Amino acid sequence: MDIRPATAADVPAITAIYKPEVETGFATFELEPPGEAEMARRMRAITDAGYPYVVAEIDGVVAGYAYASAYRTRPAYRYTVENSIYVAKGMQGKRVGTALMGRLISDCSERGFRLMVAVIGDSANFGSITLHRRCGFHFCGVIHSVGFKLGRWLDSVIMELPLGQGETTPPEDGQLPLPLRLGV
Numbered sequence: 001m002d003i004r005p006a007t008a009a010d011v012p013a014i015t016a017i018y019k020p021e022v023e024t025g026f027a028t029f030e031l032e033p034p035g036e037a038e039m040a041r042r043m044r045a046i047t048d049a050g051y052p053y054v055v056a057e058i059d060g061v062v063a064g065y066a067y068a069s070a071y072r073t074r075p076a077y078r079y080t081v082e083n084s085i086y087v088a089k090g091m092q093g094k095r096v097g098t099a100l101m102g103r104l105i106s107d108c109s110e111r112g113f114r115l116m117v118a119v120i121g122d123s124a125n126f127g128s129i130t131l132h133r134r135c136g137f138h139f140c141g142v143i144h145s146v147g148f149k150l151g152r153w154l155d156s157v158i159m160e161l162p163l164g165q166g167e168t169t170p171p172e173d174g175q176l177p178l179p180l181r182l183g184v
């Protein structure tokens, strides 16, 4: 398995991996699957703002992707990222997610970010909650029934992972680009 930075050539595969999660899953609160142009626009916005976007490639096929983006856009949040991670349906449970998350954590730590937040949909997403726990995240809390999709109320499970020196030292100002409004 090769974990590498995503490129524009990966957009069709990424769009195809995300589509069923939007249409039938509860990990994302989007209701309409975005097309390739929109996924390409989002990828550019994320990488242009200085956040990592990576894919897992197995035998030349993209098996999953992960990226970090601004947790919230007000500038005091600028050392905190939120993660997003999706593995293709047929490739789940084979440690692809673990490999992607490991790379995302190290890329974000190297860039000087101090906290990674996971906003997990939904409370029943045992795969994602287990993945985050195995990767060192701690449970923060649950926002109950914060979303409604496919006829049911959805929770957000919040988990966090300190990066680098975490909160033990002040950040080095100027090390990071200010998060941009990403529209994602």
Ligand SMILES: CC(C)(COP(=O)(O)OP(=O)(O)OC[C@H]1O[C@@H](n2cnc3c(N)ncnc32)[C@H](O)[C@@H]1OP(=O)(O)O)[C@@H](O)C(=O)NCCC(=O)NCCS
Pocket (backbone or CB within 6 Å): 021, 025, 027, 028, 084, 085, 086, 087, 088, 091, 092, 093, 094, 095, 096, 097, 098, 099, 118, 119, 120, 121, 125, 126, 127, 128, 130, 131, 134
């Ligand atoms: C959640 C997801 C990213 C995990 O990636 P993955 O490649 O399937 O996970 P891994 O194989 O690396 O497994 C990581 C750990 O979680 C456990 N796990 C994975 N799927 C599980 C499930 N459905 N139920 C319980 N545990 C599960 C694995 O056993 C493993 O634990 P271990 O190290 O003790 O063996 C992937 O399943 C996925 O894309 N799901 C749909 C979209 C989604 O929920 N994305 C997350 C948005 S917050």
